[in-house]
Amino acid sequence: MDIQYRLEQKRKVLKDFPGPRSLELTARRAAAVAAGVASSVPVYVADADGGIIHDVDGNSFIDLGSGIAVTTVGASDAAVVGAVKEQVEHFTHTCFMVTPYEGYVAVAEKLNELTPGHHAKRTVLFNSGAEAVENAIKIARVATGRSAVVAFDHAYHGRTNLTMGLTAKAMPYKYGFGPFASEIYRAPMSYPFREENAQITGKEAAERAILTMSKQIGADQIAAIVIEPIQGEGGFIVPAEGFLPRLAEFAKENGIVFIADEVQSGFARTGEWFAVQHEGVVPDLITTAKGIAGGMPLSAVTGRAELLDAVHGGGLGGTYGGNPVACAAALAAIETMDSQDLRGRAREIEATVKERFGKLQAELGENGIIGEIRGRGAMLALEFVKRGSAQAKEPDAATTKAIADYCLKEGVIILTCGTYGNVIRLLPPLVINDELLNDGLDVLEAAIRAVA
Ligand SMILES: *Cc1c(COP(=O)(O)O)cnc(C)c1O
Numbered sequence: 001m002d003i004q005y006r007l008e009q010k011r012k013v014l015k016d017f018p019g020p021r022s023l024e025l026t027a028r029r030a031a032a033v034a035a036g037v038a039s040s041v042p043v044y045v046a047d048a049d050g051g052i053i054h055d056v057d058g059n060s061f062i063d064l065g066s067g068i069a070v071t072t073v074g075a076s077d078a079a080v081v082g083a084v085k086e087q088v089e090h091f092t093h094t095c096f097m098v099t100p101y102e103g104y105v106a107v108a109e110k111l112n113e114l115t116p117g118h119h120a121k122r123t124v125l126f127n128s129g130a131e132a133v134e135n136a137i138k139i140a141r142v143a144t145g146r147s148a149v150v151a152f153d154h155a156y157h158g159r160t161n162l163t164m165g166l167t168a169k170a171m172p173y174k175y176g177f178g179p180f181a182s183e184i185y186r187a188p189m190s191y192p193f194r195e196e197n198a199q200i201t202g203k204e205a206a207e208r209a210i211l212t213m214s215k216q217i218g219a220d221q222i223a224a225i226v227i228e229p230i231q232g233e234g235g236f237i238v239p240a241e242g243f244l245p246r247l248a249e250f251a252k253e254n255g256i257v258f259i260a261d262e263v264q265s266g267f268a269r270t271g272e273w274f275a276v277q278h279e280g281v282v283p284d285l286i287t288t289a290k291g292i293a294g295g296m297p298l299s300a301v302t303g304r305a306e307l308l309d310a311v312h313g314g315g316l317g318g319t320y321g322g323n324p325v326a327c328a329a330a331l332a333a334i335e336t337m338d339s340q341d342l343r344g345r346a347r348e349i350e351a352t353v354k355e356r357f358g359k360l361q362a363e364l365g366e367n368g369i370i371g372e373i374r375g376r377g378a379m380l381a382l383e384f385v386k387r388g389s390a391q392a393k394e395p396d397a398a399t400t401k402a403i404a405d406y407c408l409k410e411g412v413i414i415l416t417c418g419t420y421g422n423v424i425r426l427l428p429p430l431v432i433n434d435e436l437l438n439d440g441l442d443v444l445e446a447a448i449r450a451v452a
Helices: 020-032 076-088 102-114 127-143 161-166 204-217 242-254 275-279 326-339 341-362 399-408 434-452
Strands: 045-049 052-054 062-064 121-126 146-153 184-188 222-229 257-261 285-288 299-304 370-376 377-382 415-416 423-426
Touching: 020 052, 020 121, 045 257, 062 161, 076 326, 102 121, 102 326, 121 127, 127 161, 127 222, 127 257, 127 285, 127 299, 161 184, 184 204, 184 275, 204 242, 222 242, 242 257, 242 275, 275 370, 341 377, 341 434, 377 399, 399 434
Parallel strands: 146 184, 146 222, 222 257, 257 285
Antiparallel strands: 045 052, 052 062, 121 299, 285 299, 370 377, 377 423, 415 423
């Protein structure tokens, strides 16, 4: 990695932030912005680059969240900024459904090339992850003539009506927002840390899910199985080895479209372009968004040509889908991921974090609060349990929040997640340098020691 940073990569926070300008903005916000939109950090951003975020009062924070796995190449990657500037000087929008342009086609070509499998592929572009997931299901329904869709425990697929239905967790994502779409079924996930039978294999966990599908729906009624290869909001859950391959095989045997939702796990984040590649799984459709375009809103459905081409002309689209500025940003971001070997960087980050926190876990002992350290590449999680509950593995959301709060106070932005709210997730920009990463991890380690 050879990155020229525009901003100094150094953490520096005043004791009593938020400062006056952030407080002023907080007051304006309270009077103007819907209360239903929450923010986890109480300061307002002035600038961001590499692994650093500057606020409007002169504080500098280490970013270990990447705006939820979006700014993989940083929030102002030089190549992305250059490509965006170049594009906006020519045209910001024409609508691909009216007067098309090359950028959209080039992004489709790139996605067809990078996604797993050598079969003929097609891509269609949208704006958000939820929109991509909805459209993947529309495509699967038309292509199969079936309507049932299977999602999993702990799943997160978005906040639109159909994707809320696919999402598992009620609060805050679904609570009060029903009724939800019909023909959505939920199957049991493989969650190795919380299996009742600790010996269950990935294949057996898949058979358990398959039994649910066969008995509650009937395999020949299912249009699609949609799954995050590593679950994001649900707790960075990595299914046991063999789970995903068996599900993909079951889908194939029964004419079911296997959709990998790689909105969070995709694009170099896990050390491969896509998380399914760790187990050699080739999905029929793959949804991408978040990290795809260096922070610009863009999403995609990529997959088997015969599935995407089964939809009637005009059946897919949207006013902004595949916006030319977002497409220019995506091509530049992918180029940066490649030229800077950010997949290799993700694997380095994994090694650093797992070694350090593995030692800490051992030191805290069997009854310590770190229940499990898991994840792939720079999509890593620490799951916290109540002290002394090594057997019961009682989730400890309060301690998890205390750790994140401690880190924030010291100037390190850390996100939590999980069905039980007891998981710290690490999603640093892959362009973060070692010094800054280690400084952020020092703070996290101190926070864990302070509460343990
Ligand atoms: C974030 C996310 C979505 C939704 O993406 P939006 O862009 O917020 O609509 C869907 N699936 C997964 C796995 C996600 O992490």
